[in-house]
Amino acid sequence: MKFSIAVHEGPYTHEASDTAYQFVTAALEKGHEIFRVFFYHDGVNNGTRLSTPPQDDRNVIKRWSELAEKHGLDLVVCVAAAQRRGIADADEAKRNGKDADNIAPGFRISGLGQLIEACIQSDRHLTFGD
Numbered sequence: 001m002k003f004s005i006a007v008h009e010g011p012y013t014h015e016a017s018d019t020a021y022q023f024v025t026a027a028l029e030k031g032h033e034i035f036r037v038f039f040y041h042d043g044v045n046n047g048t049r050l051s052t053p054p055q056d057d058r059n060v061i062k063r064w065s066e067l068a069e070k071h072g073l074d075l076v077v078c079v080a081a082a083q084r085r086g087i088a089d090a091d092e093a094k095r096n097g098k099d100a101d102n103i104a105p106g107f108r109i110s111g112l113g114q115l116i117e118a119c120i121q122s123d124r125h126l127t128f129g130d
Helices: 016-029 041-047 060-071 079-084 090-095 113-121
Strands: 002-007 033-039 075-078 107-110 124-128
Touching: 002 016, 002 041, 002 113, 016 033, 016 041, 016 060, 016 124, 033 041, 033 113, 041 060, 041 075, 041 079, 041 107, 060 075, 060 107, 075 079, 075 113, 079 090, 079 107
Parallel strands: 002 033, 002 124, 033 075, 075 107
Antiparallel strands: none
């Protein structure tokens, strides 16, 4: 089965990001396909490389980055939500006159069209968080 996932909560706000990560990991282990993981609203905070959790805490962003690298996942951060929360890749930073970018490895910034495409291309779409 082909899944698309939306994550609407930040990495340390609620369990939504952890639960989405665990679902994606389990689905991949069972041989399912993840078409795309789309981070929206506060979920875009899963895509910043500047988060530094304490050493004894889980590193949610690193988990997502490593999973994307291992399985070739498409991790998309909503551009409008990212701009509101100060998250930018090199192109967005330059376009908006910022002096730095902070997108985590494995993530990319794009628009809501990517979410619509994911829903169309997938057998099932799951949303984690409000």
